[in-house]
Amino acid sequence: MATVLLVDDDVDLVEMNRAVLEHRGHTVLAAYSAAEARQVLASAKPDIAVLDVMMESVTAGFDLARDIHESHPHMPMVVLSGVHEAMGVPFRFQPDEAWLPVLKFLDKPVAPGTLAEEVEAVLRLIKE
Numbered sequence: 001m002a003t004v005l006l007v008d009d010d011v012d013l014v015e016m017n018r019a020v021l022e023h024r025g026h027t028v029l030a031a032y033s034a035a036e037a038r039q040v041l042a043s044a045k046p047d048i049a050v051l052d053v054m055m056e057s058v059t060a061g062f063d064l065a066r067d068i069h070e071s072h073p074h075m076p077m078v079v080l081s082g083v084h085e086a087m088g089v090p091f092r093f094q095p096d097e098a099w100l101p102v103l104k105f106l107d108k109p110v111a112p113g114t115l116a117e118e119v120e121a122v123l124r125l126i127k128e
Contacts, residue, residue, distance in 0.1 A: 026116075074126075078106065
């Protein structure tokens with residue numbers, strides 16, 4: 001199974017997703033801010049990262065995604081965020097190699113089982 005880095009300032013959300021992912025056999029590393037995620041990534045190399053957007057700032061997750069892509073270019077990422085609803089963004093963010101180098105963008109709320117399925121689908125995709 002895979003090592004998954006969950007990055008979100010919502011502790012309860014991280015713990016719910018951790019429980020489901022670990023039940024499915026994955027190892028989970030947790031970070032509760034973009035800064036903490038950078039610390040985790042300095043000593044660990046997860047197989048995939050799941051990032052929130054709005055943490056220390058409204059764009060912390062976007063900045064983190066670009067930093068991860070630069071330092072770990074082959075690590076797949078999924079964004080799980082409520083930024084569209086919270087900020088009233090009139091358009092949808094889409095993965096983009098330069099600005100948002102992630103494979104999936106999921107709008108919160110996402111059930112933990114659904115997130116686990118999405119993570120596993122991305123992992124299967126990158127193995128092909």
